[in-house]
Amino acid sequence: MQMILDGLSALGTATIDPLWRPVLAWTALALPLWALLRWTDRLHPNAEYRLSQLLLAALPVGVAAVGVIEMLPDASQSALRPARSVVALPAIETGPVSVPASSWTWMHAVGLLTVGALGIGLFRLGRLGLDVLASSRVRRRLDTAVKPSLEAEVDRLQERLGVRRSVQLCISPDATVPMTLGGRRPTVLVPERLAAAPDKLRMTLRHELVHVRRWDDCAQLLERFVTALFAAHPLVDRLRRQIGEARERACDAAVLDDGETPAGEYARLLTAFADRASSPRLSALSLSESPSSLIDRLSAMRSSMPSLLTSRAALGTALVAVGLTLTLGVVACSDSVGPSSSPEEATESSPSTAADDDEVYMVVDDPSELVGGMKAL
Numbered sequence: 001m002q003m004i005l006d007g008l009s010a011l012g013t014a015t016i017d018p019l020w021r022p023v024l025a026w027t028a029l030a031l032p033l034w035a036l037l038r039w040t041d042r043l044h045p046n047a048e049y050r051l052s053q054l055l056l057a058a059l060p061v062g063v064a065a066v067g068v069i070e071m072l073p074d075a076s077q078s079a080l081r082p083a084r085s086v087v088a089l090p091a092i093e094t095g096p097v098s099v100p101a102s103s104w105t106w107m108h109a110v111g112l113l114t115v116g117a118l119g120i121g122l123f124r125l126g127r128l129g130l131d132v133l134a135s136s137r138v139r140r141r142l143d144t145a146v147k148p149s150l151e152a153e154v155d156r157l158q159e160r161l162g163v164r165r166s167v168q169l170c171i172s173p174d175a176t177v178p179m180t181l182g183g184r185r186p187t188v189l190v191p192e193r194l195a196a197a198p199d200k201l202r203m204t205l206r207h208e209l210v211h212v213r214r215w216d217d218c219a220q221l222l223e224r225f226v227t228a229l230f231a232a233h234p235l236v237d238r239l240r241r242q243i244g245e246a247r248e249r250a251c252d253a254a255v256l257d258d259g260e261t262p263a264g265e266y267a268r269l270l271t272a273f274a275d276r277a278s279s280p281r282l283s284a285l286s287l288s289e290s291p292s293s294l295i296d297r298l299s300a301m302r303s304s305m306p307s308l309l310t311s312r313a314a315l316g317t318a319l320v321a322v323g324l325t326l327t328l329g330v331v332a333c334s335d336s337v338g339p340s341s342s343p344e345e346a347t348e349s350s351p352s353t354a355a356d357d358d359e360v361y362m363v364v365d366d367p368s369e370l371v372g373g374m375k376a377l
Contacts, residue, residue, distance in 0.1 A: 005104070008111030015114045016107070017334070022066045025333030026059050027235060029326055034239060045249035047309035047318070052243045053219065054323050059236070060226055062330030069331060117232035124228035132221075135181055142170045142187065150195070154188075157205050161258070163213045169205075171195050177273045178204045182217020203261055203269055210254045216247055249297055270297060 168187040175189040188208045230236045
């Protein structure tokens with residue numbers, strides 16, 4: 001039992017500065033921004049999407065920045081420390097000291113929390129790896145042979161939307177809703193009933209190709225990876241779901257801004273797929289969002305309020321400002337708390353050290369001064 005307590009204490013001491021303090025600082029900074037993004041309706045959907053992504057990315061970036069700073073030599077602090085003087089004291093005889101048995105402390109709780117977070121993170125990473133393998137197996141079994149007219153329509157839309165990546169189209173009987181399987185060559189899956197409706201198929205392809213143009217498949221994979229690493233944090237998973245909903249609203253806005261898609265027909269198309277759900281093996285890494293966000297998507301399409309951060313320049317400025325604020329805030333908050341001193345460090349930094357001739361020296365930061373100053377001398 002004593003070995004377990006010692007191990008938990010050592011683990012808590014090793015992770016409190018590089019991990020938990022940055023996570024706590026990120027939580028304090030991200031929580032009000034997350035609430036603002038969740039409840040405001042004035043932001044443009046694309047701005048909400050990018051700011052939510054930035055909010056999630058600030059967590060691993062902040063933790064990594066604190067870790068890099070802690071590995072740097074502490075040259076600045078050592079240069080500012082005053083010169084130490086040594087005062088000789090008579091030898092002190094010490095006898096055996098009884099060490100009390102270790103009791104449960106908050107550092108043990110930090111170590112136990114670290115063990116739990118590691119276990120949850122490994123489990124979620126394993127699930128993510130299985131989803132990637134399942135998506136690859138499904139992709140290999142898909143029949144991507146389509147009519148030449150459909151291939152020509154996909155090529156035309158790719159050129160119209162500026163999609164530079166190669167995209168495969170698959171009319172799948174297993175797909176009940178349109179979806180995109182990401183990867184080196186994304187695959188767009190559409191239900192069979194859309195093949196007989198050219199207008200609906202065209203709107204569906206526009207939506208999915210916008211996802212491909214914005215590299216949303218790669219972004220989603222990175223988001224799931226970060227969420228798996230910090231799965232023990234309750235805010236991280238909520239933030240990822242918010243990113244998924246904002247991704248769909250941003251894609252809807254991009255489709256409607258093109259000018260070739262009627263808003264009414266597009267809304268009816270979304271409503272037609274509201275009560276359908278894709279099979280779990282197909283939706284593992286797809287970009288299709290749950291139908292539960294349909295009301296929010298339709299409300300965003302009908303909204304006539306002026307949106308903030310619609311231009312690229314304004315959005316880029318906001319992203320840079322928020323990113324720097326979050327990252328520097330995490331580093332500053334973690335550094336302001338200061339490193340925790342372990343019992344070993346306290347022993348090593350004790351004021352007295354013994355020399356070879358059994359004389360005891362006390363190290364002091366300030367040199368001794370003459371009582372009364374130079375006048376007394």
